[in-house]
Amino acid sequence: MRTVAVALVDDMPLFELAIAAEVFGPSRTDLADPWYELRFCAAKPETRTEFGFRHHASDSLDALEDADTVLVPALPYACVQTGHPVPPELVSAVRAAAKTGARIVSLCTGAFALAAAGLLDGRRAATHWMYAATLALLYPQVQVDASVLYVDDGQVLTSAGRSAGIDLCLHVVRSDLGAHVANEVARRMVLPAHRGGGQAQYVSATVPDTDDAGLGPVLHWATRHLDQPLTVEQLARQAGVSPRTFVRRFHEATGTTPLQWLLDQRVLHARSLLESTDLPIGLIGERSGLGSAANLRRHFTLRLGTAPTDYRRAFRG
Numbered sequence: 001m002r003t004v005a006v007a008l009v010d011d012m013p014l015f016e017l018a019i020a021a022e023v024f025g026p027s028r029t030d031l032a033d034p035w036y037e038l039r040f041c042a043a044k045p046e047t048r049t050e051f052g053f054r055h056h057a058s059d060s061l062d063a064l065e066d067a068d069t070v071l072v073p074a075l076p077y078a079c080v081q082t083g084h085p086v087p088p089e090l091v092s093a094v095r096a097a098a099k100t101g102a103r104i105v106s107l108c109t110g111a112f113a114l115a116a117a118g119l120l121d122g123r124r125a126a127t128h129w130m131y132a133a134t135l136a137l138l139y140p141q142v143q144v145d146a147s148v149l150y151v152d153d154g155q156v157l158t159s160a161g162r163s164a165g166i167d168l169c170l171h172v173v174r175s176d177l178g179a180h181v182a183n184e185v186a187r188r189m190v191l192p193a194h195r196g197g198g199q200a201q202y203v204s205a206t207v208p209d210t211d212d213a214g215l216g217p218v219l220h221w222a223t224r225h226l227d228q229p230l231t232v233e234q235l236a237r238q239a240g241v242s243p244r245t246f247v248r249r250f251h252e253a254t255g256t257t258p259l260q261w262l263l264d265q266r267v268l269h270a271r272s273l274l275e276s277t278d279l280p281i282g283l284i285g286e287r288s289g290l291g292s293a294a295n296l297r298r299h300f301t302l303r304l305g306t307a308p309t310d311y312r313r314a315f316r317g
Contacts, residue, residue: 002034002176005067007094007113008042008057010088013050016073016107016165021183023169024071031184032177034038039063043089050076058273069096069103069172072110074161079167080109080131086116098155103158105172107165113138118154126151129159159265166191179272215239215253219261226266226289232258266290269304272313 004024006017021038029035034066041064043058051053064070071096076086095117098104111127114120121302124143127135145151149161150168152175159168166189174182175316219237222230235258236246250258270288273279279287285296300308 002036002069003039003067004036004069004071005039005041005059005064005097006073006089007061008047008073008316009090009311010048011050011076011078012047013074013077013108014053015162017049017055017111019107019165019169020071021075023166023173024247028185030179030273037272039067041093043087043170053297061089064093064097064102065069065100067097067308070097070105072106072112072113073165074108075112077138079112080134082255086113090200092115101155102244103155103157103172105159105168107159107168111135112138112157114156115142120158123153124151125158126160126164127152129160130255175265177276180276181267183272215249215279222262223269226262226269227287228289230249230262232287262289264303267299270296270300270308271304271311274308282310 004020004182006020008017023037024038026035026038037162039059040057041059043061045057047055047057072090075086076084080087090113094104094113096203098117098119104114106127107126111120112131115125115135115138120139120142122141122143124145125135126145126148129146132144136144136176146160148160150157150171152171153287157168157172159165159275169183170186170191173185182191218235221238222235223225226276232247234242234252236243239246239249241249247258250256254261256264266289270284270290272303273284273287277284280293281296282293285291285293288296290296297307300306300311304311306314
């Protein structure tokens with residue numbers, strides 16, 4: 001059983017708690033066997049979240065040491081806005097869990113707890129862009145990156161604010177159970193299946209005047225034609241706008257370029273084919289739109305740090 005233990009303290013924001021419950025909760029048990037076992041852990045039986053909601057913990061913070069994955073949601077605003085210290089019992093419990101080899105994941109300002117525990121020393125880490133400067137000031141030994149959605153540094157993973165926490169949790173599911181399972185979780189949550197961790201946070205990005213920019217149908221069309229040569233001009237025609245307007249709207253909505261997005265989608269599709277089929281590498285390259293086997297290997301290795309054949313062998317194993 002993959003145990004995910006969520007660490008709770010009083011006055012935590014609700015949103016990140018809901019992310020953990022929604023992604024790793026028991027409503028997804030039909031997607032994989034075994035699915036995750038989700039536990040909520042706190043120093044006392046009942047904690048108070050923001051707005052006065054109360055939550056009954058299933059375990060004490062000591063149970064973090066027995067978890068496969070420890071998830072620290074966003075901290076109370078007082079810890080990041082007024083300089084209140086991170087609750088020491090949380091710091092001790094997270095540090096102890098890390099020593100046992102647990103994977104430690106923080107969402108949003110949960111990175112402050114990891115930093116206080118010394119787990120981010122010398123590491124690159126993400127947090128909400130509004131609090132990145134504060135994290136860097138309080139913990140100068142942390143390499144704070146305010147520009148990305150999340151950072152996977154092996155045993156320790158950190159995310160930016162709010163919806164970036166969903167992206168990181170889906171990344172965890174993808175790493176554990178494969179792209180097809182993560183995609184299904186995303187579909188049930190009515191979310192994009194994948195946003196890479198290196199994608200920019202939407203700092204100071206203006207909201208388009210209308211959400212009817214034609215991007216949704218275009219992106220859906222593109223994912224069904226990944227095996228074909230696709231250009232910005234073709235995508236713009238599908239959207240009914242000029243290439244220049246399309247690129248601008250695309251970047252506003254996704255934080256990346258159309259061609260980079262296409263490349264990411266093709267690698268993701270290749271990953272799914274490697275997991276779920278026995279197709280030869282060359283044919284997977286063609287079906288994913290990456291062309292030759294050599295091109296597939298190059299892009300796959302650049303993004304995932306492993307060759308397609310090694311990935312298939314490890315995943316099947």
